[in-house]
Amino acid sequence: MRKENIPKPEFNKINDYTWDIPKTYKEGMRVPARIFASEKLLEEMDLYVFDQISNVASLPGIVNRAMCMPDGHSGYGFPIGGVAAFDTQEGVISPGGIGFDINCGMRLITTNLSPKDVEEKIHEIISALFEKVPCGVGRKGFVQISKEKFSQVMQNGARWCVENGYGWDEDLERTEDFGCLEFADPSKVSEKAIARGFNQIGTLGSGNHYLEIQKADSIFDENAAKKMGIEEKNQICVMIHCGSRGFGHQIGTDYLKKFHKVMPQYGIKVSDPELACAPFNSDEGQDYHKAMACAANMAFANRQVIMHRVREVFSEIFKTSAEDLGMHLVYDVAHNTAKAEKHKVEGKTRELVVHRKGATRCFGPGREELAPIYRDLGQPVIIGGSMETQSYLLLGTEKALDETWGSTAHGAGRTMSRTQAKKKIQGKELQQEMHKKGIHVKAASYSGLAEEAGFAYKNVSEVIEVMHKLGISKKVVAFKPIGNIKG
C-alpha cells in the first residue's frame, strides 16, 4: 500500500501563513520546502503533500526552495499546488511538475447582462451550451481539422483560432503568453498524441472541468475590477476550465516513459517514479519542453474556440451580437506548465524554468510578458472554486515575484476522494440540491457530478485569503455560480 510512515514535519513558522520544512526532514533534500497555508489549512493537508514537496526539493538544480500553495493536495510527483524553479543550465525539467493535463487553465469572459436577463433563460442557456460544447468521456470537438492543420494549432495556439474566425483580435493580448508558446515544435510530438487529440479541439473533458455562468458577488477592488471589465456587482460572467485533452495527456505519458529510460545516463535518481526528469538543456529535456509547448498551444486553442462557441450561444439566445453583449475576455491563465522565465535570485537576474503544477502565474505590474493593457495593473489571475462555491478574480503582485517566482494558488483543492464523495451523495440528488440553491447544472455523467460535490473540496475563500494576506495575489472580485456544465 501507500507509504504509511510519513513523519509529520517539524515546521519552522515564518509567519501566520508560511511554514518551512527544513532540509533535515528527509535525506537528499537540496533546499527547504515551503508551504503557504493558514494553520487550519496546514492541519488539513494530507501528509503526502509534505512527502511529495520534499521530494521536489531533492531534484537537481532546484533554486531557493520547493513550494506548495494553500490549495495543495497530493498528486503524482509534485503535489497539486507545487511550484519549483530550476536553473536552466544545471537543473531539470519534469513532466511530474506539470501534470498530464498540460496547460489546464481558466478563462473568464464578461457580459453586460444582469441576473434578471439570464435567470429567465437559464435552462435554455445551459441546455444550448451543453449541446454545443461537447463534454465527458472521449468526445470529439466541434472544430474538425486535418492532422496537417492541427500542426498549425500546435505551433500557433489561440492565434490560429483568431486567424480562422474563432475569436477577436483583442482576445490574444488577454491570454497568458498571447495564447501561444513560440518554442513549440511539432516534430517532438508522437503520432499517437496527434491521433489522440487532433479531433478534440472544442471539448471540455471530464473530471473537474466545467463551463460556468456566474454573477459578480463581491467586488473588493473597484478600480482594478473596472479595468478588467467587471463594472458592477451581479454582472454576469462566464468561466471556462479545461486543458489540452488527450493530446496533452499522451505527451505527458510519452515523455514520462522516455525520461525513465534516460535518467541513468544523466546520473539522476528520483525517489518517486512520477518525478522522472531530464536536464533542461539536454536533448530530451528540450524535446519535452517543445512538445509540452505544442500541448499548451492546443489548450489555449481549446479554450479559445469554446469561448467562441459561448459567444455564439449567447448571441443566438439574446438575439444580439456578442460584441453588443460585452462578451470580452478578461484573461486566460495556465495552471499546469513549465516555462523559462527571468527572476531575481539574491539580487541577480537568472533564467529559471519555473514549474507550476496546479498553480497559476501571477506576475505583478511591469513584467514585459504582460500585454500593455495589463502591464501597469498586474496580471489577472482566475481561480475556480468547486461548482457549489465562489470563484475569484485576483491580481498578481510584485511581492509574488520575490516570494513565489510570481505564482499563486489555482483552485479550491480536493480534500475528499472521488469514491468517498460518491458514497455521500448521488449525482441526481446533488443536481436537485444545487437547483434549490439557484445553481442549474447539467452533467455528462451523474457519477462524475457527485464526485465534484462542493464538500469534496477545501473552502476556496480560505485559500484565497492566505494568498491575499501574504500580498502574493490580491482579491478583486468573487463570483457565485448560477449555471454549470460539468464534463
Add this chain to the structure above:
Amino acid sequence: MTFKFLEEFATADIAFIAEGKTLKELFQSAGDALIESLANPKTVKKELTREFTVKENTPEDLLFSFLEEIIYLKDKDGMVFNSLEVEVDEKNLQARAKLKGAHIDPETQELRNDVKAVTMHYYKIEKEDEGWKTRVVLDV
C-alpha cells in the same frame, strides 16, 4: 480474475488493485477495471472490435503499455468498451488484446471518467505465491 477500486488511495483520481493467477488473468482484471472506469460496460454495445499488441521488457512495463493503449483507443476512436479478451505471452512479454465496444453515445451509455493517463504513482506489480497482483492509479 478480480479487481477492487481503492477508496482513499488517490484524492483526485482512481486507484485499483487487480489480481490474477497468471499474467493473462492479471491483465484481464486490470483491463476490466480500466474499462469500468470509463463507462458502465453493461450499457455499451458490442458494435466495434479493436485489436492491438504490445511488447515490452518487463511485466511492469507491459501492463503499463497495455493499459495506456486502451486509453489511447478511447480517444483516438471515440470509443468505450463492453468487453476485453487478452492473451499474454509470458516468455516473450507480449500482450495481445481484443476489445469490443461502441462509439461514445451519451444518450445510451452510462459514461464515467475520461481517464487521462496511467500513472507511475505507487505503481507496482508483484508475483506472490497465489499469483500476480498490481496496483494502478489512473489520472482523471
